[in-house]
Amino acid sequence: MDFSFLAQQVINGISLGGLYGLIAVGYTLVYGILRLINFAHGDIMMIGCYFAFYGIFMFSLPWWASFLLAVILTAAAGILIDIGAYRPVRNAPRISALITAIGVSFLLENLGLVLFSGRPKAFYRPEFLSEIREIAGVRILDLNIWSFVLTLVLLGVILFIIHDTRTGRAMRCIAYDMETTKLMGVDVNRIIALTFAIGSAAAAAGGIMWAMRYPQINPLMGIIPGLKAFVAAVLGGIGNVTGAMLGGLLLGIIEILLVALRPDMAGYRDAIAFAILILILLFRPTGLMGQKLPD
Amino acid sequence: MLRVNDLHVHYGGIHAVRGITLNVSEEKIVTLIGANGAGKSTLLRTICGLVRPTSGEIRFLGHDIAGMAPHLVARDGIVMAPEGRKVFVNLSVYENLLMGAYSRVDHREVRGDLDRVYSIFPRLRERARQPAGTLSGGEQQMLAVGRALMAAPKILLLDEPSLGLAPMLISEVFRVIREINNQGTTILLIEQNAMAALSIADYGYVLETGVLALSGTGQDLLCDDRVRKTYLGEL
Numbered sequence: 001m002d003f004s005f006l007a008q009q010v011i012n013g014i015s016l017g018g019l020y021g022l023i024a025v026g027y028t029l030v031y032g033i034l035r036l037i038n039f040a041h042g043d044i045m046m047i048g049c050y051f052a053f054y055g056i057f058m059f060s061l062p063w064w065a066s067f068l069l070a071v072i073l074t075a076a077a078g079i080l081i082d083i084g085a086y087r088p089v090r091n092a093p094r095i096s097a098l099i100t101a102i103g104v105s106f107l108l109e110n111l112g113l114v115l116f117s118g119r120p121k122a123f124y125r126p127e128f129l130s131e132i133r134e135i136a137g138v139r140i141l142d143l144n145i146w147s148f149v150l151t152l153v154l155l156g157v158i159l160f161i162i163h164d165t166r167t168g169r170a171m172r173c174i175a176y177d178m179e180t181t182k183l184m185g186v187d188v189n190r191i192i193a194l195t196f197a198i199g200s201a202a203a204a205a206g207g208i209m210w211a212m213r214y215p216q217i218n219p220l221m222g223i224i225p226g227l228k229a230f231v232a233a234v235l236g237g238i239g240n241v242t243g244a245m246l247g248g249l250l251l252g253i254i255e256i257l258l259v260a261l262r263p264d265m266a267g268y269r270d271a272i273a274f275a276i277l278i279l280i281l282l283f284r285p286t287g288l289m290g291q292k293l294p295d
Numbered sequence: 296m297l298r299v300n301d302l303h304v305h306y307g308g309i310h311a312v313r314g315i316t317l318n319v320s321e322e323k324i325v326t327l328i329g330a331n332g333a334g335k336s337t338l339l340r341t342i343c344g345l346v347r348p349t350s351g352e353i354r355f356l357g358h359d360i361a362g363m364a365p366h367l368v369a370r371d372g373i374v375m376a377p378e379g380r381k382v383f384v385n386l387s388v389y390e391n392l393l394m395g396a397y398s399r400v401d402h403r404e405v406r407g408d409l410d411r412v413y414s415i416f417p418r419l420r421e422r423a424r425q426p427a428g429t430l431s432g433g434e435q436q437m438l439a440v441g442r443a444l445m446a447a448p449k450i451l452l453l454d455e456p457s458l459g460l461a462p463m464l465i466s467e468v469f470r471v472i473r474e475i476n477n478q479g480t481t482i483l484l485i486e487q488n489a490m491a492a493l494s495i496a497d498y499g500y501v502l503e504t505g506v507l508a509l510s511g512t513g514q515d516l517l518c519d520d521r522v523r524k525t526y527l528g529e530l
Contacts, residue, residue: 169390170397173383180381183343185369185398185446 004137009260010253015144017252018151019213021245022206023229024236025158026199032239033175033195035094039101040081041203042226043108048074048204049123049217050116056124063126071204078200079193086196087189105226112219123215147209154205155245158198162241171195175239224270231277237290246288251276296321296481297342297373297450302351302361304334304341311337313505314351319450319483324476326484326492326513328526329502335485336378338502339454342483343375344368356449370398372449376456378485380439384428388419391427391438395445404447412441415471433464440471450481457488469495489526493517501526 023045030038051073055066085104089096129143162168170191173181182188210225211217228251229244236247251273259266280287297319304312311334319325327335340346342353344365353361360368369375374395383391392412396405413420416437422430427438436456443451453472457465469491476482476495486492493499496513501522509519516522 166393166397169386169394172385173394176383176385177381179345179365180377180383181394182345182365183369183375183377184394184442185366186394187364187366 005260007136008138009256011138011140011144012260013253013256014249015140015148015252016256017232017249018148018245019206019210019248020225020229020232020251021248022151022154022209023203023225024232024244024248025155025241026203027230027233028236028238028241028244029158029171029195029199029202031233032241033171033192034086034097036086036097037101037230038196038199039098039226039230040104040108041199042222042224042229043105043112044074044078044081044200044222045203045207045210045225046112046217046219046222047077047108048200048207049211049221050112050219051204052208052211053121053123053217063124067208070208071201074204075197075201078196078203081200082193082196087192090189109219109223116219118219120216120218123211123217125212125215129212143209143212147212150205150209151245154202155241158202159241161198167191167194228270228273231273231280233287234277235280235287237287240287240289243287243289250288296356297483298352298354299338299342300352300354302338302341302353303349304337304346305349306337306340306346311505312341312348315502315505315507317500317507317510319481320498321481322476322479323497324472324482324484324495324513326486326496326499327502328486328489328492328499329508330526331487332504333502334505335502336454339375339452339483339485342368342373342452366398369446372447373452374443374446374448374450375452375454376439376443378454378458380432380435382427382430382435382438382442384426386427387424388427388430388438389423391442392419392445395442396447399447405445408445408447412444415444415474416441433460433467436460436464436468437471440468440475444475444480448480450483451475453482453484455485455487457486457491465491489522490517493522 026041027038030036048070051070052067055061055069056063081104085100086097089100125143129146131142132139133142162171170181170186174188174191178188232247232251233244235251236243255269255272258272259269299315299317302312302315315338329335337346341348344363348361351361352359355371355373360371383394392409399405418434419438419441427435430438440456456468460468472482472484473495484492493513493516499511499513499516500507501509509516509521
C-alpha cells in the first residue's frame with residue numbers, strides 16, 4: 001500500500017464526509033436549541049433535491065438558479081414543518097416531539113413516492129464539475145473540490161450567524177433557557193423557525209451536492225445520509241456545529257478507508273456507521289466536542 | 296402605572312393567586328412580601344406573561360396585558376429579573392447585557408445604558424468578556440439586574456434579588472435597587488427579606504396563601520405588630 005493510495009482514500013473520505021457534516025449541522029442546530037432529534041432531516045434533504053430537479057427539468061431554469069431557489073424553498077419547507085408539526089407539541093413531553101419527527105419523516109417519504117413516483121430520476125451535474133484532475137498522484141473530481149469549498153463556506157456562515165449576530169445570540173440563549181429568553185423580549189417561536197430554516201437550507205445544499213455525485217435521486221434517498229449524518233452529529237457532540245462537521249469528516253474517512261483496505265467488507269459499510277454510533281453512546285455519549293448536557 | 300385587579304391564577308394544580316388587587320404607581324418602589332409559597336412568584340410570572348391568569352385584569356399604562364405573550368409584555372416595558380438570576384451562563388457578560396437590549400432599536404441609547412450599567416456595576420465591565428457562568432453568585436445577581444436595565448424598563452420586576460447572597464452583598468443589592476429607582480425606574484420587588492425590602496419601599500403588600508393580608512407604606516408595615524411577628528422574626 002503506497003502513500004498516494006492512502007492519500008486518495010483520505011481525499012475520497014473527506015469529500016464524502018464533508019457532505020455528512022453539512023447535513024449533520026442541521027441535526028445539531030435543531031437539537032442544540034430544542035433537544036429534538038429531527039428525524040425528518042434526511043427527508044428534508046430529499047425534498048431539496050426534488051425542488052432542484054424540477055427547477056431544471058420542468059421550469060427550465062439555469063442550474064445555479066434552480067439550486068439557489070431549491071435551497072430557499074427547502075428553508076421555507078423547514079419553517080412550515082416546524083410550524084405545522086413541531087410547534088403544536090412544543091410544551092409536550094420531549095418524546096411526543098420525537099414521535100412527531102418520525103411521523104413527519106414517513107409523511108415526507110410517502111408523499112415523495114406519491115408525488116415524484118418511486119422511480120429514480122437522473123440528476124443534473126454541470127459540465128465543468130465533471131472534470132477529473134490529478135494532483136500529486138491523487139485523482140479528484142472537480143465536483144468534490146467545489147463541494148468541499150462550498151461546505152466550508154456554509155459552515156463559516158452558520159458559525160458566524162450563531163456567534164456574531166443578534167439572532168444567533170438568541171439561539172444560544174434558547175438552548176440554555178427558553179423561558180428566560182422570552183423575558184428578554186425574544187419571539188422564541190420565530191427564532192426556532194429560523195433555526196429550522198438554516199438547518200433545512202444546509203440539508204438542501206448538502207443534498208444537491210450529494211445528488212450530483214451519484215447522480216440520481218429518489219424519494220427514499222434521504223434515509224441513509226440522514227442516519228449517517230445523525231451518527232456524525234452524535235460523534236462530534238450533538239449540539240456542537242463544528243463538532244458535527246468534524247464528526248462527518250471522520251465518519252466519511254473511516255467508511256472509505258474500511259472499504260479500501262478490506263474490500264471484502266464493503267457490504268458492511270453502513271453497519272460501520274451504526275457500530276460507531278453504539279460505541280460512542282456507550283463510551284463517550286457527549287461525543288468528541290460535546291459539553292456535558294445540562295440535564 | 297401597573298394595576299392588578301382581582302387576579303386569580305391556577306398554577307400546577309393549585310389556586311395560587313386568589314383575587315389579588317394591587318397598584319404600582321410611577322417612580323415608586325413597591326414591595327410584595329410573604330412566606331414561601333404565598334404566591335408571590337406566581338403573581339410576578341403572571342404579570343410577565345409566563346403564566347396565564349384564570350381571571351382578572353392586569354392593566355399597564357391603560358391597557359389590559361393579562362394573558363399576553365411574554366416577549367410582547369417585555370417589549371411593552373415590563374422587565375423581570377427572574378428568581379435564581381437565570382443569567383445565560385454560556386454567553387459572555389457583555390452578550391448577556393446585549394440580550395437585555397434585544398428588542399431595542401435605539402442603538403445610541405443602548406450604548407448609553409451599557410455605560411450606565413457598567414458604572415452601577417463596575418465589576419461587570421471588568422468581566423465583560425468572561426462567560427457569565429464563571430461569575431460568583433453576587434456578580435450573577437448584578438448581571439441579572441444589569442441585563443434587565445438594558446431593556447430600558449418602564450417597570451422593573453425583581454424576584455428575590457437577595458436570595459442566596461452573603462449579608463454584605465445583600466445590603467449592596469438593596470442600595471443598588473434604591474439607586475436605580477432614584478434614576479427614575481419604577482420597581483416592583485418581591486422579597487423574603489421583609490425588613491430590607493420594607494425599609495426601601497414606598498408601599499408594601501403582604502401576601503398570605505394567595506390573598507393580600509395587609510398593605511401600607513413601607514414604614515407603616517415595618518411598625519405593624521403582625522408584620523413584626525410573622526416576617527421580621529420578633530417575639
